[in-house]
Amino acid sequence: MSKAYSSNLTQDQWELLEPLIPVAKTGGRPRVVEMWQVINAIFYVLTQACTWRNLPGDFPNWQTVYTYFRNWRTDGTWVSIHDQLRAWVRVDNERAVSPSEAIIDSQSVKTAAMVSQDVGYDAGKKIKGRKRFLAVDTLGLVLRVLVSAASVDERNGGKQVLKRVKQMGNTVSRLSTIWVDGGYDGNPFMQWVMDLYRWIVQVVLRPHERKGFVWLPKRWVVERTLGWLTRCRRLNKDYELLAQTSETFIYLAMIRIMMRRLA
Numbered sequence: 001m002s003k004a005y006s007s008n009l010t011q012d013q014w015e016l017l018e019p020l021i022p023v024a025k026t027g028g029r030p031r032v033v034e035m036w037q038v039i040n041a042i043f044y045v046l047t048q049a050c051t052w053r054n055l056p057g058d059f060p061n062w063q064t065v066y067t068y069f070r071n072w073r074t075d076g077t078w079v080s081i082h083d084q085l086r087a088w089v090r091v092d093n094e095r096a097v098s099p100s101e102a103i104i105d106s107q108s109v110k111t112a113a114m115v116s117q118d119v120g121y122d123a124g125k126k127i128k129g130r131k132r133f134l135a136v137d138t139l140g141l142v143l144r145v146l147v148s149a150a151s152v153d154e155r156n157g158g159k160q161v162l163k164r165v166k167q168m169g170n171t172v173s174r175l176s177t178i179w180v181d182g183g184y185d186g187n188p189f190m191q192w193v194m195d196l197y198r199w200i201v202q203v204v205l206r207p208h209e210r211k212g213f214v215w216l217p218k219r220w221v222v223e224r225t226l227g228w229l230t231r232c233r234r235l236n237k238d239y240e241l242l243a244q245t246s247e248t249f250i251y252l253a254m255i256r257i258m259m260r261r262l263a
Helices: 011-020 035-048 062-074 077-092 154-166 187-197 219-229 243-262
Strands: 101-110 120-122 127-136 142-149 177-180 200-203
Touching (some): 011 077, 011 243, 035 062, 035 243, 062 077, 077 142, 077 243, 127 154, 142 154, 142 243
Antiparallel strands (some): 127 142
16 A cells, blocks of 8 residues: 555545456456555645656566556546546536536646647747636536647637537537637627537637726636646646647546545
């Protein structure tokens, strides 16, 4: 057993998560590693931002931990676990599994020096790095994520993340309204969403005469979710060589949040 790190799952959380963990493949060597400790090691990397090679020695071998992380990223296991937990959280809050409203927004973050793929310059925020596009429900739970170069504008990134939301199928069958900020304003984007998905785009603008912090209806929900992500040190900056890995860490951060709500 590893030390009692703050990122570790509790017994109740593990009992909730364990049925969602894929069973060992048939044939070959039997699975001998303790999956509870593998998940704890992945959450340690997420929260403490250490490299895989520098995992504490009381966790399983780092190559084993990384292999599970990578394989489940590739085959969609992490997204599947995330979606199931989100459904449980919505039911626990007496909501239908499918949301009727969603909010989208983006966040530009700097990338580490060794990152070269999908990197661009956001002229508005004056940041060289990547941009995270999030679609969340009214509880702030993530529906889908897109990580792209920071040079991708809001409308194009918004279209791509909404395509991923639509691919969720019956999980978003009740979805009818998309709330956005001024960066997604404009008839071409609204018409594209309406023609393709039959969703209504509602724009919430910041009052020009107001200075400092302004509470904006609906938009504050996604801003709060972006704030949740920054609690994980791995997400304060983009250290990942692949944008898909960055997306996976965002889903993992939400998995950890939802686990703590459910257990």
